[in-house]
Amino acid sequence: MIARAAAPAAGTVLNALANGYGSAFAIDADTEATVELDDTGTVSGEIEGAEDADTRLIERCVERCLERFGDGEGAHVHTESEVPMASGLKSSSAAANATVLATLEALGVDLDRKAACRIGVAAARDAGVTVTGAFDDASASMLGGVTVTDNTDDELLARDEPDWDVLVYTPDERAYSADADVSRCERIAPMADIVYELAADGAYESAMAVNGFAFCAALEFPTEPLIEAMPAATASLSGTGPSYTAVGDREALEPLESVWSERAGHTWLTTTQRTGATVR
Ligand SMILES: Nc1ncnc2c1ncn2[C@@H]1O[C@H](COP(=O)(O)OP(=O)(O)OP(=O)(O)O)[C@@H](O)[C@H]1O
Numbered sequence: 001m002i003a004r005a006a007a008p009a010a011g012t013v014l015n016a017l018a019n020g021y022g023s024a025f026a027i028d029a030d031t032e033a034t035v036e037l038d039d040t041g042t043v044s045g046e047i048e049g050a051e052d053a054d055t056r057l058i059e060r061c062v063e064r065c066l067e068r069f070g071d072g073e074g075a076h077v078h079t080e081s082e083v084p085m086a087s088g089l090k091s092s093s094a095a096a097n098a099t100v101l102a103t104l105e106a107l108g109v110d111l112d113r114k115a116a117c118r119i120g121v122a123a124a125r126d127a128g129v130t131v132t133g134a135f136d137d138a139s140a141s142m143l144g145g146v147t148v149t150d151n152t153d154d155e156l157l158a159r160d161e162p163d164w165d166v167l168v169y170t171p172d173e174r175a176y177s178a179d180a181d182v183s184r185c186e187r188i189a190p191m192a193d194i195v196y197e198l199a200a201d202g203a204y205e206s207a208m209a210v211n212g213f214a215f216c217a218a219l220e221f222p223t224e225p226l227i228e229a230m231p232a233a234t235a236s237l238s239g240t241g242p243s244y245t246a247v248g249d250r251e252a253l254e255p256l257e258s259v260w261s262e263r264a265g266h267t268w269l270t271t272t273q274r275t276g277a278t279v280r
Pocket residue numbers: 031047053054055056057058079080081084085086087088089090091092093095129175176177178238239240241
């Protein structure tokens with residue numbers, strides 16, 4: 001049995017590394033997973049275009065589904081992504097969600113999407129690719145729209161469906177979340193508390209702006225892209241970097257696209273994604 005699913009990448013409103021609360025929004029760029037069940041009894045994985053990359057996350061997603069719902073099957077999982085790994089755009093959450101949905105589909109199991117999302121978060125903890133479990137990123141990718149979460153107990157506190165244009169800037173360097181300086185992030189918890197209050201009130205754009213300055217300082221990324229975005233648009237560092245996302249009207253983002261495009265890396269315009277992950 002073979003099945004395929006896709007899940008969107010995401011940008012950050014509030015990074016959860018400071019106080020455990022997080023908020024993220026899905027963007028219209030997918031990671032797709034194809035899972036083929038077999039009778040080998042073992043699970044293997046491959047990531048298109050990254051032959052040496054670590055496949056433990058997607059393999060653990062399949063294994064967790066097989067352990068819970070399977071009957072001794074093995075499987076091969078293959079992912080391909082429109083966003084690069086370790087860029088702050090939550091490709092790990094998207095890959096986990098797509099892999100879990102494809103495995104469940106291949107097994108013929110019907111599970112609600114929040115429960116499916118928690119399997120991917122558990123697999124991310126098993127694989128050691130996350131600090132908090134990143135339920136904020138995972139829930140935004142699985143459900144679409146923007147979510148606000150408590151990552152300490154994987155609780156969904158709020159979900160909304162904003163219709164934003166989004167400008168994404170991804171520098172050429174890479175930053176793995178598991179390597180982030182957590183103790184520097186924890187020092188700025190009082191700032192993260194302010195961001196949380198704004199996000200909980202639905203003031204996502206103000207929340208993003210404060211998050212951007214606070215986490216650029218803590219994680220030592222330049223604040224210049226944030227200044228360039230203001231006041232017409234709002235930008236933040238996404239996740240643990242190095243990408244930035246800006247939200248606002250198309251008329252505000254188009255001139256910013258010209259400015260950010262001068263920087264080394266890749267800048268592109270997209271939108272929020274409001275429907276989340278799907279079986280294909
Ligand atoms: N497209 C993918 N396919 C399979 N595995 C992936 C994919 N993207 C990420 N991963 C797995 O997740 C691990 C951690 O990725 P990383 O920390 O870079 O996450 P990210 O989601 O890209 O970044 P961030 O959390 O900052 O947005 C990678 O080492 C890899 O094992």
